[in-house]
Amino acid sequence: MGATVEINNLSKIFARQDTSGTLKALDNIDLSVREGEFLTLLGASGCGKSTLLRIIAGLEVPTVGDVKFNGEAIKGTDSSRGLVFQEHTLFPWLSVKGNIEFALKSTKQYAQKKGEVDDWISLAGLWEFKRNYPHQLSGGMRQRAALVRALSVSPKLLLLDEPLGALDSFTRMNLQDELLRLWQEQKNTMIMVTHDIDEAIYLSQRVVVMSPRPGRIAKIIDIPMSYPRNRASGDFEVLRAQILKLMNFAKEVQEEYTI
Amino acid sequence: MESNISVRELKILEDAPKTKLRRTIDRVLSALPFVLAVDLILIYELLPNFKKYAANKIAYPVSNIYTVLLGAVAVALLIYFIVSLFSARAFEKLLFKAPLYCVIFLILGAYDFATLKTGILPLPYFPWVDRILMAIVEDRVILLDCIAHSLVLLFAGYFTGTIAGLATGIGAGWSPRVRYWVMPLMKLLGPIPSTTWISIILIIASSLFGGSVFMIALGVWYPVAMSAFNGVSNVDRSNFEVARTFGVKNVGLVFKVAIPAAMPSIFNGLTQGMSIACTALMVAEMLGVESGLGWYINWQRGWAEFAKMYAAVIIICLTFTAVNLVLTFIKKRALRWQA
Numbered sequence: 389m390g391a392t393v394e395i396n397n398l399s400k401i402f403a404r405q406d407t408s409g410t411l412k413a414l415d416n417i418d419l420s421v422r423e424g425e426f427l428t429l430l431g432a433s434g435c436g437k438s439t440l441l442r443i444i445a446g447l448e449v450p451t452v453g454d455v456k457f458n459g460e461a462i463k464g465t466d467s468s469r470g471l472v473f474q475e476h477t478l479f480p481w482l483s484v485k486g487n488i489e490f491a492l493k494s495t496k497q498y499a500q501k502k503g504e505v506d507d508w509i510s511l512a513g514l515w516e517f518k519r520n521y522p523h524q525l526s527g528g529m530r531q532r533a534a535l536v537r538a539l540s541v542s543p544k545l546l547l548l549d550e551p552l553g554a555l556d557s558f559t560r561m562n563l564q565d566e567l568l569r570l571w572q573e574q575k576n577t578m579i580m581v582t583h584d585i586d587e588a589i590y591l592s593q594r595v596v597v598m599s600p601r602p603g604r605i606a607k608i609i610d611i612p613m614s615y616p617r618n619r620a621s622g623d624f625e626v627l628r629a630q631i632l633k634l635m636n637f638a639k640e641v642q643e644e645y646t647i
Numbered sequence: 648m649e650s651n652i653s654v655r656e657l658k659i660l661e662d663a664p665k666t667k668l669r670r671t672i673d674r675v676l677s678a679l680p681f682v683l684a685v686d687l688i689l690i691y692e693l694l695p696n697f698k699k700y701a702a703n704k705i706a707y708p709v710s711n712i713y714t715v716l717l718g719a720v721a722v723a724l725l726i727y728f729i730v731s732l733f734s735a736r737a738f739e740k741l742l743f744k745a746p747l748y749c750v751i752f753l754i755l756g757a758y759d760f761a762t763l764k765t766g767i768l769p770l771p772y773f774p775w776v777d778r779i780l781m782a783i784v785e786d787r788v789i790l791l792d793c794i795a796h797s798l799v800l801l802f803a804g805y806f807t808g809t810i811a812g813l814a815t816g817i818g819a820g821w822s823p824r825v826r827y828w829v830m831p832l833m834k835l836l837g838p839i840p841s842t843t844w845i846s847i848i849l850i851i852a853s854s855l856f857g858g859s860v861f862m863i864a865l866g867v868w869y870p871v872a873m874s875a876f877n878g879v880s881n882v883d884r885s886n887f888e889v890a891r892t893f894g895v896k897n898v899g900l901v902f903k904v905a906i907p908a909a910m911p912s913i914f915n916g917l918t919q920g921m922s923i924a925c926t927a928l929m930v931a932e933m934l935g936v937e938s939g940l941g942w943y944i945n946w947q948r949g950w951a952e953f954a955k956m957y958a959a960v961i962i963i964c965l966t967f968t969a970v971n972l973v974l975t976f977i978k979k980r981a982l983r984w985q986a
């Protein structure tokens with residue numbers, strides 16, 4: 389049960405707090421995400437990745453252009469579009485378990501899925517901490533809890549903003565595999581922001597490379613490899629080099645702008 | 648990971664070790680409250696009373712209520728001390744409290760000496776402790792009745808004020824339109840101490856009880872409304888955004904996010920409101936309502952019964968302390984999640 393996302397001619401301009409001017413965060417984005425696709429967004433800091441996710445989630449409105457979800461214009465948030473925030477935002481007044489239950493209750497799935505709560509906690513490796521409150525957890529633990537909280541309600545579209553950023557490489561690889569497994573199981577659509585080129589190649593079917601100031605799509609790269617992928621394979625190597633070059637180029641463009 | 652070292656062992660591991668002398672002193676200190684409590688009994692029972700009091704047992708009666716009370720305290724302290732010989736935790740707690748207990752007993756002893764034993768501090772202004780206790784026992788039925796009346800009035804006012812305060816404060820914090828109308832009201836009424844209204848209420852209120860409830864509620868309303876307002880308007884926006892991605896909307900956002908997130912601030916208002924409510928209660932009872940502990944004090948003042956007035960003060964202190972303990976307990980439970 390996936391979902392499609394159509395982004396047409398999208399631009400987002402923010403009012404700046406410091407000056408009375410405005411700032412163009414996204415410029416003329418065109419992108420269509422296929423049903424059940426795993427897509428990653430790569431790009432330098434500040435190129436508008438989070439903004440794009442927030443617009444798709446319905447937390448932010450486009451300045452120009454439109455975004456369609458399953459063919460319908462997006463109006464506000466909906467539980468069929470989940471978002472794992474860049475800052476792991478657990479509710480501080482709820483325990484790990486309470487946070488997951490909050491998500492299930494709010495999406496009216498609690499009665500049917502309450503038996504799964506413990507499984508999600510185990511998946512996040514937080515079994516011993518299920519009754520702990522967020523302030524008692526490490527940054528990485530909070531991130532994992534926020535990730536499984538979003539996964540537990542199985543949204544048709546899951547937006548992930550650097551969900552594995554705060555984790556050590558071992559835990560990270562583990563959770564990458566779990567993400568893949570869940571995606572293959574639930575057949576939902578995934579759009580994930582990452583700063584890690586390997587992660588993008590390992591997980592996604594397409595990588596969207598963005599360039600900053602203003603945020604634009606520099607190039608969309610297909611990853612034609614079958615799952616599970618081998619990080620040491622030749623194809624992987626070639627793609628890594630290609631994306632690295634692209635991102636360097638994107639950076640140069642940015643520097644030319646700033647000079 | 649769960650560590651198998653207990654909190655107690657952790658403290659021993661991390662603290663500097665105590666010297667032998669220090670440990671001996673600590674042990675003696677922990678026994679001292681018991682020793683002083685026994686001394687107090689001995690002074691009270693064995694030291695001869697002031698001649699004038701001893702000569703007239705009818706006008707200046709003494710009982711053994713004080714002895715019984717002190718005896719109970721002494722037994723409790725002895726048990727505590729014995730337990731502390733075996734439980735390191737109990738020992739630490741007892742040691743922490745010991746100096747305080749000792750000073751209290753010394754003050755009680757000095758007071759007894761200055762009143763009952765020597766008459767340096769004269770009657771009727773300075774009744775000795777046993778005399779106050781006798782007053783409590785003698786008037787126990789009426790005092791219990793007064794406690795009940797006071798508590799009913801206190802909580803009727805407190806809950807009314809709390810509900811009104813939460814409604815206006817949360818409403819104003821959440822909705823700009825409610826804020827527009829409520830804020831001027833809060834700014835206007837807020838700085839006026841609610842007891843200011845007592846004379847007006849005494850005249851126009853059709854029932855004194857209702858009027859007093861209103862006055863107490865008004866006093867509670869302001870701090871609760873203010874704290875709920877601040878709490879709700881300062882909730883981190885990201886909490887709402889997360890809830891919205893799970894499909895929570897409007898009223899759901901208020902009850903599932905705004906209120907729980909604002910709880911720490913709300914509890915500050917509830918605590919403040921309670922102390923205002925207690926003040927307002929006393930004013931109401933002393934000036935109008937013909938029942939309750941405040942009224943009792945006033946009534947006894949008319950008879951110059953100082954022992955009974957002090958008795959009521961002690962009862963008031965105990966009652967309000969108990970109420971605040973309950974409130975603190977609820978607060979601690981509700982705010983467990985805080986760092």
Ligand SMILES: Nc1ncnc2c1ncn2[C@@H]1O[C@H](COP(=O)(O)OP(=O)(O)OP(=O)(O)O)[C@@H](O)[C@H]1O
Binds near residue numbers: 404405432437439
């Ligand atoms: N609410 C806002 N108000 C004003 N400017 C904003 C707002 N949100 C984002 N911006 C600006 O938009 C630009 C893009 O921000 P965004 O958070 O989308 O970047 P990002 O690609 O996610 O960066 P990072 O990789 O560091 O997370 C930045 O220049 C930022 O300052």
Ligand SMILES: [Mg+2]
Binds near residue numbers: 437439474
């Ligand atoms: Mg970001």
